[in-house]
Amino acid sequence: MRLSLQASGKARQLDVPRLRKNFADIAAHGDEVALFFYSDLFIRHPELRDLFPVSMAAQRGHLLDALGRIVACVDRTGELGGFLEGLGRDHRKFGVAGEHYPMVGESLVATLEFFSGDRWSAELAADWRAAFSVVARVMAGAAAADEGRGLPAFWRGVVGACERRGPDVAVLQVRPEPALEFVAGQSVAVCSPRRPRLWRYYSIANAPRPDGSVEFHVRLVDGGQVSGVLTDGQVAGEELWLGPPAGALRLDGSDREVVMVAGSTGLAPLKALCEQLAADQGPGGRRRVRLFFSARTGDELYDLPALEKMAAEHPWLTITPTVTADPRYAGERGPLAEVVARGGDWAGAEAYLAGPSLMVEAVAARLTAAGTPRERIHIEDFGWSEP
Secondary structure: OEEEEEEOOEEEEEEHHHHHHHHHHHHOOOHHHHHHHHHHHHHHOHHHHHHOOOOOHHHHHHHHHHHHHHHHOOOOHHHHHHHHHHHHHHHHHHOOOOOHHHHHHHHHHHHHHHHHHHHOOHHHHHHHHHHHHHHHHHHHHHHHHHHHOOOOOOEEEEEEEEEEOOOOEEEEEEEEEOOOOOOOOOEEEEEOOOOOOOOEEEEEOOOOOOOOOEEEEEEOOOOOHHHHHHOOOOOOOOEEEEOOOEOOOOOOOOOOOEEEEEEHHHHHHHHHHHHHHHHHHOOOOOOOEEEEEEEOOHHHOOOHHHHHHHHHHOOOEEEEEEEOOOOOOOOEEOOHHHHHHHOOOOOOOEEEEEOOHHHHHHHHHHHHHOOOOHHHEEEOOOOOOOO
C-alpha cells in the first residue's frame, strides 16, 4: 500500500510497509533509541535543552509512542491529521517554534539511520524525510492557527479547593484564565510551577460550567513528581498551568443505551460525559446509562456519594460500584470485566471505558466477545501521559 504525500513541493509515493518494517526493527531497541535521539539533538543544538525537564525519563517514552502512532496511522490520513494537529497545539506550551522542526528532523533521521545499520538505504531516508516533512507541516500549521486565533500557549489557573479522598486521591477545583473551551471527555496537560516543564495529563471530570471552573481527580503515583504536588494538601490557592484540551473521547450522537466502565480515577472523563448527558436530556431523558465504578476496596470508591446523588436526580442513570480486593464489601466484587459481563447484554450499547490499561483491555475484549461492535467501544487515550 502506498500513500501519496506532498513534501517540499514535490509529490512522492511513500512506501508504507517498508516504513513500518523499518520502525518495528528500530523500536526493538527500546529506550536506547530515545537516548540516542535526545543526545544527538542536544549536542547539535544545546540551546534546545532548556525546553525539556531535568529528568527525561518520561519524555523518552513519549518519543517512541508518538512515532509508533504516526507510523500506525500513516495510511489513515483523517485520524493521523487530527493527532498531529493536537500535537502541534500541545507543543506550544513547551516553547516549540517553527524553526525547531528542521532541527528535530535532522536528529531523527540520524537516529533512524544509526539503528537501521546496514538496512538503511537512500529510499528509506527519503521515505522518512518525506513523512517528517508532512508531520512538521501539519504540527506547525496547527500551532500557528491557534496563535492566530489569540489562544494562549497554556492557561493559568488557580486551585480554588483541594479535597483529599482517601490516602492517594485528591479532587481539585481549578478556574483557568482565560476560560478554557473544551468538550466533555477531554483531557489537559497540567504543570505546577513547583515542577517546571513537567506536564502530566488529567481528564477534566466535569462538563463545561457557567463559571468556567474545571475539576480534576488526581491519584498519587509512586514517585510521581506532578501527582505528588497535586495531592500534598498544600496546593489550594496555588497557580497551575493547563495545556490545550486534547483527546477524542466524547458522546456519540445516537440514542443507544450506554455502558460506562471506570477504574479508579478513570472515572473522571466518564463523570464528565454523565454531566453532559444530564445537561442535554435532563432528569426525564430516555437514553439510559449504566456506570460501573471499580476500585480495589470500598474505601477507594472515592466519588461514590457524588455519583449516587446524580443518579438520584436522573433516573436514567444507574451506578454499580464494584471492588476487586475487598472480601468484606457487600456489593459487586471480582474482576471488572466479569462484573460488567454478568451485569447485562451490551451488544447493542455504546461503551465508554477509562482507567488502567490492563483493565480497559480486559473489558474491551469481553465486550467484543459478547457482540459489542468494536467501533462502539470508546476508550480514553491520553496520548502524552505519564507512565
